[in-house]
Structures are given as structure tokens and as C-alpha cells.
Amino acid sequence: MQRQQPTTLFDSHPYLRQTLDLVADKWVVAALYILSHGTKRYGELQREIGDISQRMLTRTLRDLERNGLVDRKVYPVVPPMVEYSLTPLGQTLNQVLKCLCDWSTANFAAVEAARSRYDKIG
Amino acid sequence: MQRQQPTTLFDSHPYLRQTLDLVADKWVVAALYILSHGTKRYGELQREIGDISQRMLTRTLRDLERNGLVDRKVYPVVPPMVEYSLTPLGQTLNQVLKCLCDWSTANFAAVEAARSRYDKIG
DNA sequence: CCGGATCCTCCTGGATACTG
DNA sequence: CAGTATCCAGGAGGATCCGG
Secondary structure, three states: OOOOOOOOHHHHOOOHHHHHHHHOOHHHHHHHHHHOOOOEEHHHHHHHHOOOOHHHHHHHHHHHHHOOOEEEEEEOOOOOEEEEEEOHHHHHHHHHHHHHHHHHHHHHHHHHHHHHHHHHHO | OOOOOOOOHHHHOOOHHHHHHHHOOHHHHHHHHHHOOOOEEHHHHHHHHOOOOHHHHHHHHHHHHHOOOEEEEEEOOOOOEEEEEEOHHHHHHHHHHHHHHHHHHHHHHHHHHHHHHHHHHO
8 A cells, every 4th residue: 555656567467478488489389280180199289399408398298287288198009108288277278379369460560560660771 | 302301380480489589588678567557757667677687678669679679768868768669469479479469367277287297296 | 868888697408427 | 298307508687886
């Protein structure tokens, strides 16, 4: 009650920042998208993402699993077989990414125009 | 036509990644939100964001300006006075952040539940 | 008051090699 | 096949000082 400062975004929406942290990662977005096509094995993900290192693929999938966005299923066979798929929660998050996609499709040309204006003058 | 690989997210939505790069930054989100309340001076932004360094505030505002999201107006007076405000483009982007806010409000409890489950077992 | 320039530190993430 | 372990370089970002 003492401070007159306007509430910040973090005060009013404490989870927005954490949600951005969830998805604001190159590999997370890639993995979520590939998995939106259906269940994939580790090797498939690695091939289809293309330029991801093993270290980062493993770390990304572990994080997604921990956050309840991806399901990890291990089959006790040799050689090992592990399948990854989106959870229902992960699917809803993909819907939100779709929302961002729409904005970018509609407005990113304006961003690029602003950039070239800025770079030309500055 | 030769490769059978599914298209990646980057192929089908070339701007999604760049759009995420636009907003997936702690200070960007903070600045956009503060500015959604109206025009602010440099010092106001610094105080209201709270724990941002001068270096990062300046860099953040310059990026936002370059991307056409924020308008920077300099008044030729002493001592200097500079005002920042959202452009119409920046306002539309704030709508998208609202979309993320809604998701986080509805679903972040599930994320935290998944985390404590994972941490307890693992 | 609004920054630019510099230094310095920490963390991220790639490359590589190894294992059940 | 599906990871783990280790090493290492580059960049992000805070602290600080200076300048118009």
C-alpha cells in the first residue's frame, strides 16, 4: 500500500514469464512441433530436427517430460527403444504456439520493414 | 521431392522462431507490459521494472524500437527527456502475450504438479 | 537525465568420446 | 539405440565509470 508503482507484468501474471521460459527455446519448439505429428523415437527426433546435438536433445526431452508436456515410454528390449509423445497438456501448449504463428504470419513483414528502415537511417 | 522428412516447424512457419526471439526475453516482456499502461520516460521504465541494469534497459529499448514495436521520442531540452510508447504493432503483440497469459493461468498448476511428481520419483 | 564504453564473470551449448 | 560424462569456447548480461 505504500508504493505507488504500477503492478508489473510479473505481479499480475506470475506465470507468464515461466510459461515463456517453457517454450522460448529453439529446441523445445522444434521438438513440440515434430511430436505434434505423432509418437517418435529418440533417433527419429534427432534426424528430423536435424542439427541438434545429443546433449541438447536429451536435455530438451527431459525438461519437456518434467514439465508434463511430453510422455516418455521406455521398452525393456535390446537394443533399447524409447518413444516420446505429446501429453494432452503439451497439445494445448501447441495451440498457443499456433497463436504466435498467426501473429507472425500477419505481422512479421512489418517487423522486417521497421528493421530495414532503422538500419538504413541509423 | 527426394527427402521424405516431415517438414519442420521452421519450414512451415519460418517466422515463428523469429517471433519467439522477439518476445522471449525477460526484459522485453517487462517493458512491453509497462508501456501498455501508456507513454513512459527512460527513468520511469527503469524504476518500474526495478532490477534492470542500464545497459540492458537501453539495449532492450533499442531492439524494440528497431523492430517497430516501440516508438522513441527525444525532446531537445536540458536535461534530456526521452519518451517511449508502444506502436500499434507493439500493441497487437501485447494481445498475443495476453493469449500466453491465459494459457498459463489455466494450465500452469498442471505444469507444477508434473514437476513435483517428476522430482519426487526421479 | 539518458545513455555509451569497458571490463569481467558466468552460463549455455557444441564437440567428442564412452557405455549398457 | 539411447543416452552419459567431460571439456571448452563464445556470448549474455551485470557493475562501473564517463560524457553530452
